[in-house]
Amino acid sequence: MGLRRLIPQRATAVVVTGILGAVGAAVLAPSAHASPIEYTSQCTNQTLPEMPIDPSQTKVDISVQPVKPTYRVGETITVEWKWLSYGIVPPNTPIVTKVEKDSTLPKGKIGLSGAQTREMDVEGERKNPETPLGEELIVTDMKGTVTLTEAGTVNLTPLQHSTWTLAFGYDSETRCLPTTPVPVGASITVEPGEVQLPVLQAPDGDVYSGSTIPLTGSRFTPSATPQVALCNADGSGCDASRFAMNTLAIDTRGNLSGTAMLYPFGIEDGPYVVRVSDGSKEATDTLSIKAFVPGERALTADRASGPVGTVVTLAGHDWTPNYELQISGVDADGNISDVPISVMTSPDGKFSVEYVVGAAEDVAIRAVAGFEDEGMTVPFRVTSGGALGQTLTGTITPGGLTMAQTGAGIDFGTTTLNGRTQTANAALNRVTVVDARGSDLGWQLTGTVSDLTSETGTIPAANVAWTPSCAAAEGSPSTVTSGSTGPIGSGATLCSVAPGTAGPTGGRFTAAAELALTVPAFAKPGSYTATLTLTLS
Structure with a gap:
C-alpha cells in the first residue's frame, strides 16, 4: 500500500x-x-x-x-x-x-x-x-x-x-x-579505401506499435553485441527506448538474426529508420509504423456448455491493442463467480486464452477491458454430464478455510499539499474467502496496518480507515457480517461469520472495503509506504 x-x-x-x-x-x-x-x-x-x-x-x-x-x-x-x-x-x-x-x-x-x-x-x-x-x-x-x-x-x-x-x-x-x-x-x-558496410533487413509494409519484428543482416563484426534503435525518417533522433526488448545476436560469421519488440505506446504513425550497431559499424533500413484501429470487437468460445472444470478456449478480435483483459465467469445476476484471469491483446487487437469454468452458477464467460468497460460475454451452460442409474459411494473429507486476493498493491495516488487536511481514497483489493471445512465453526477476517513511512516523515497508522463491504455467494450456508467503519490501526474486523447453531457453516464470500487516508495539512513530502495485513482465523 x-x-x-x-x-x-x-x-x-x-x-x-x-x-x-x-x-x-x-x-x-x-x-x-x-x-x-x-x-x-x-x-x-x-x-x-x-x-x-x-x-x-x-x-x-x-x-x-x-x-x-x-x-x-x-x-x-x-x-x-x-x-x-x-x-x-x-x-x-x-x-x-x-x-x-x-x-x-x-x-x-x-x-x-x-x-x-x-x-x-x-x-x-x-x-x-x-x-x-x-x-x-x-x-x-x-x-x-x-x-x-x-x-x-x-x-x-x-x-x-x-x-x-x-x-x-x-x-x-x-x-x-x-x-x-x-x-x-x-x-x-x-x-580512399575499401569498406564493406553491414546490411540490415527490416520488414516491408506497415507494422503495428508493440509488434515483434524480425531483423536480419550481414557483414557485422563477428560475435559483437548488437544495439538496436529506432530513428526518425531522416536518421535523426535515434532512440533505443523505442524498442521494449530484443533477441538480436551476431554470430561468428558476422550474420545478424533475432527479433525486436516495438514499444507499445508513444510511437506516432509514419516512416522510421531502424538502426543496428555492433559498436564500430552500423546498418539501417526503413520501417513503416501504423497504429491499429479497432473495428467492431468480437468474442467467441469453442464450446457453450459443459461441467465445472471444462476448459473453454476464448478468442477475440478488434479489441484495444496491447491491453490487459480480465476473463471471468459470471452468474445470472452478472456477478463474478470466480477469480478472473488476465490476457494481453496483441498489437492487432487479437487474443486467445484458455479459461477453466470454476463455478456451477456460471451462465456466461465475460471479457472486460478496464474498469469502465462493460465487457462482452459468451453464454455458457454448466451441465452435470447426464444421469446414469448407478449407485454412488464415496467419502467426503473436510476442506479448509482459505482466502485469496486479486492484487497486492493499493495506491492512494498523489496528493498536493495545500495547508489543509485532505483525504486520499483507494479500494482494498477484493478478497475471496472459502470455508469448506464442513463444520459449524465461524471465522473472522481482521486487518492491521503499519505507519506510512518515507525517507522524510511518518503518517500514523490511525490515519488509515476503512468502510468494509462483505457478501456471501449464492448457495453459501452462512451469512456474513461486515465490520464497522473506522480506523484500521492495530486491529479491526473486515468481516465475520458466526458459529452455526442449527446447521453447518461454510460457503464462498467476498470481502471489499473503501479505504481513506487522512493526509495531515503539513505532512513531509515524499513517497510513503505501509503494510496492510489481513488475517483469517
Whole structure:
C-alpha cells in the first residue's frame, strides 16, 4: 500500500527530476593538446519540462583516437567527448539535499559532416561523487566509435548531451540542446579505401506499435553485441527506448538474426529508420509504423456448455491493442463467480486464452477491458454430464478455510499539499474467502496496518480507515457480517461469520472495503509506504 508522492505546490521542480540542471558552470583547464569549443546550452527536464533551468555555458574537447595525420575509409575510430566544464547542482533544488554517488549517467550525440554525414552516440559511465546542492556535479567523459565510409574531410560537432540521474527509483533525463552556434570540435582527413558496410533487413509494409519484428543482416563484426534503435525518417533522433526488448545476436560469421519488440505506446504513425550497431559499424533500413484501429470487437468460445472444470478456449478480435483483459465467469445476476484471469491483446487487437469454468452458477464467460468497460460475454451452460442409474459411494473429507486476493498493491495516488487536511481514497483489493471445512465453526477476517513511512516523515497508522463491504455467494450456508467503519490501526474486523447453531457453516464470500487516508495539512513530502495485513482465523 503506498501514497505515490506528496508534492508541495511550490516544490514541483524536482523530486526525481531536474537535479542536474545547471545554474552555472565550473570551468576546467583544458589539456595541453586540447582545442576546446564553447557554446550556450539550454537544458530541459523531460519529466517536468515546465521546470525552469537557466542557460549555461558548455565547454568541451572533442578528440579522435588513434591520433594520426590521415585516416582511411574502412577504419573505425573512437571519438571522445571530454568535459572542460561541469554543471552546478541548483542550490534551490527542493525535496533532495544532494545527488547520490554513482547515480548519474552522461549520454551525448555528435554530428559528422563534410564527406560523411550521420549522427553518432557517445556515452560515459554512471560514476560521480556524492554532490551537495550548489556544487559541481562531476560526471565521466563520453566515448563512442564510428566506421569511416567516405573519403575527404570529416567534421565532428557536438549536437546535444543528456544526464540520466537515478533518484527515488526513477531514472530521469535532463536533455541539453545548443542555443548558440556550435563550432566544429575536430576535423580529420580520410583517404580512399575499401569498406564493406553491414546490411540490415527490416520488414516491408506497415507494422503495428508493440509488434515483434524480425531483423536480419550481414557483414557485422563477428560475435559483437548488437544495439538496436529506432530513428526518425531522416536518421535523426535515434532512440533505443523505442524498442521494449530484443533477441538480436551476431554470430561468428558476422550474420545478424533475432527479433525486436516495438514499444507499445508513444510511437506516432509514419516512416522510421531502424538502426543496428555492433559498436564500430552500423546498418539501417526503413520501417513503416501504423497504429491499429479497432473495428467492431468480437468474442467467441469453442464450446457453450459443459461441467465445472471444462476448459473453454476464448478468442477475440478488434479489441484495444496491447491491453490487459480480465476473463471471468459470471452468474445470472452478472456477478463474478470466480477469480478472473488476465490476457494481453496483441498489437492487432487479437487474443486467445484458455479459461477453466470454476463455478456451477456460471451462465456466461465475460471479457472486460478496464474498469469502465462493460465487457462482452459468451453464454455458457454448466451441465452435470447426464444421469446414469448407478449407485454412488464415496467419502467426503473436510476442506479448509482459505482466502485469496486479486492484487497486492493499493495506491492512494498523489496528493498536493495545500495547508489543509485532505483525504486520499483507494479500494482494498477484493478478497475471496472459502470455508469448506464442513463444520459449524465461524471465522473472522481482521486487518492491521503499519505507519506510512518515507525517507522524510511518518503518517500514523490511525490515519488509515476503512468502510468494509462483505457478501456471501449464492448457495453459501452462512451469512456474513461486515465490520464497522473506522480506523484500521492495530486491529479491526473486515468481516465475520458466526458459529452455526442449527446447521453447518461454510460457503464462498467476498470481502471489499473503501479505504481513506487522512493526509495531515503539513505532512513531509515524499513517497510513503505501509503494510496492510489481513488475517483469517
